[in-house]
Amino acid sequence: MTVLRFLTAGESHGPTLMGIIEGMPAHLDLVEDDVNRQLARRQKGYGRGGRMAIETDTVQILSGVRWGKTLGGPIGLAVVNRDWENWQDTMAIGPPTKASESEPMTRPRPGHGDLAGMLKYRTKDARNILERASARETAMRVAVGAVARRLLEHFGMVVSSHVVQIGDVMATDGGRGGDWIREKAETSPLRCADDRATEQMMAAIDHARATGDSLGGIFEIIAEHVPAGLGSHVHWDRRLDGRLGQALMSIPAIKAVEIGMGRESGLRPGSQVHDEIHYHGTGADCKREAFYWQGRHWPTAGGFYRSTNRAGGIEGGMTNGSPIVVRATMKPIPTLYKPLSSVDLDSLEPIAAGIERSDVCAVPAAAVVGEAMVSWVLAEAFLEKFGGDSVKEIEASFKEYLLSLCPGQIKG
Numbered sequence: 001m002t003v004l005r006f007l008t009a010g011e012s013h014g015p016t017l018m019g020i021i022e023g024m025p026a027h028l029d030l031v032e033d034d035v036n037r038q039l040a041r042r043q044k045g046y047g048r049g050g051r052m053a054i055e056t057d058t059v060q061i062l063s064g065v066r067w068g069k070t071l072g073g074p075i076g077l078a079v080v081n082r083d084w085e086n087w088q089d090t091m092a093i094g095p096p097t098k099a100s101e102s103e104p105m106t107r108p109r110p111g112h113g114d115l116a117g118m119l120k121y122r123t124k125d126a127r128n129i130l131e132r133a134s135a136r137e138t139a140m141r142v143a144v145g146a147v148a149r150r151l152l153e154h155f156g157m158v159v160s161s162h163v164v165q166i167g168d169v170m171a172t173d174g175g176r177g178g179d180w181i182r183e184k185a186e187t188s189p190l191r192c193a194d195d196r197a198t199e200q201m202m203a204a205i206d207h208a209r210a211t212g213d214s215l216g217g218i219f220e221i222i223a224e225h226v227p228a229g230l231g232s233h234v235h236w237d238r239r240l241d242g243r244l245g246q247a248l249m250s251i252p253a254i255k256a257v258e259i260g261m262g263r264e265s266g267l268r269p270g271s272q273v274h275d276e277i278h279y280h281g282t283g284a285d286c287k288r289e290a291f292y293w294q295g296r297h298w299p300t301a302g303g304f305y306r307s308t309n310r311a312g313g314i315e316g317g318m319t320n321g322s323p324i325v326v327r328a329t330m331k332p333i334p335t336l337y338k339p340l341s342s343v344d345l346d347s348l349e350p351i352a353a354g355i356e357r358s359d360v361c362a363v364p365a366a367a368v369v370g371e372a373m374v375s376w377v378l379a380e381a382f383l384e385k386f387g388g389d390s391v392k393e394i395e396a397s398f399k400e401y402l403l404s405l406c407p408g409q410i411k412g
């Protein structure tokens with residue numbers, strides 16, 4: 001049985017997106033604003049379409065929380081779709097009436113789930129597929145991820161993201177660190193820490209919009225202060241890199257995931273790929289730092305450290321104490337205002353693909369969804385190792401582990 005699980009439900013233009021989380025420990029501080037802050041981050045980004053002007057995504061916590069703290073029971077979440085008001089007939093729950101019946105969408109868009117879903121579920125109306133395939137579902141994933149993030153934050157971990165490429169425009173972080181990237185990305189219209197690249201990216205998005213096209217890109221997720229030893233080397237489905245890959249690949253439009261040096265590690269000799277192991281610190285320091293873990297000053301791998309992080313914080317399917325660095329590539333959104341060729345499911349004749357209101361580029365939003373998925377996987381791995389029914393129980397086990405990493409404490 002998995003320690004932690006969630007389900008989402010809801011169509012893009014249905015009344016509500018719903019989520020149920022099971023497995024969060026009791027006594028974790030959680031208020032709706034913790035979730036709303038993350039939902040607002042997902043709505044941003046240059047290149048988004050008309051829908052984000054309609055929605056102000058806010059969560060209702062419907063169960064599992066009392067007086068600002070989790071109870072240990074299932075946490076029920078809802079995000080109402082404001083746009084539902086405009087879709088009540090098309091998306092009516094009851095049988096169709098004269099008023100509610102709408103034209104079926106019979107022109108599948110290349111790159112979307114339309115055609116495969118129509119064949120699989122035996123329907124000539126792509127709406128029956130696209131409503132659930134829509135990336136609107138990721139709003140609830142961000143809400144769910146925000147709860148996971150609360151757990152990570154309680155134990156001093158920080159998950160952030162930035163956009164490193166849109167189309168063929170690449171950013172560079174100039175070798176500066178995580179805090180700088182975080183600060184810059186939060187205020188950038190594209191979650192990108194490189195101002196010059198941001199301008200070029202915006203111009204590329206303008207060009208795509210003007211030519212009826214769309215653009216993808218690459219974002220990077222960084223998770224800091226994660227203790228060594230999450231995940232496991234012992235079996236395929238316990239390896240953390242595999243689990244992060246699955247979680248990120250499950251975000252609509254993600255086509256590739258790289259950890260640390262990623263693809264480039266296949267092009268270089270081992271001496272330029274692996275991170276040499278060093279050791280420092282006195283036992284006293286380590287114990288003092290471990291004691292102050294809630295202030296984030298605890299060492300993530302006892303006295304061990306690396307001067308490089310090409311592995312992206314994961315070796316042998318386990319965290320090694322370095323920051324986790326994961327990149328994901330998003331393909332361009334399939335709805336093109338200058339549509340590609342398709343086939344009409346009614347006539348089976350060639351026809352231009354259908355057009356649904358959409359974004360030109362949603363890479364910054366996908367980065368926030370990526371943070372949510374990484375937070376989820378890390379929270380699950382954290383609970384596997386330190387889990388208990390209440391936060392207090394987890395604190396005790398976590399502290400004991402951190403102390404065990406201190407010099408002289410590692411026992412055979």
Ligand code: EPS
Binds near residue numbers: 051
């Ligand atoms: C999205 C909501 C959708 C799209 C987009 C993401 O809203 P609508 O379809 O009403 O415009 O903007 O979905 C897609 C890109 C897609 O391919 O389905 C959202 O909330 O992020």
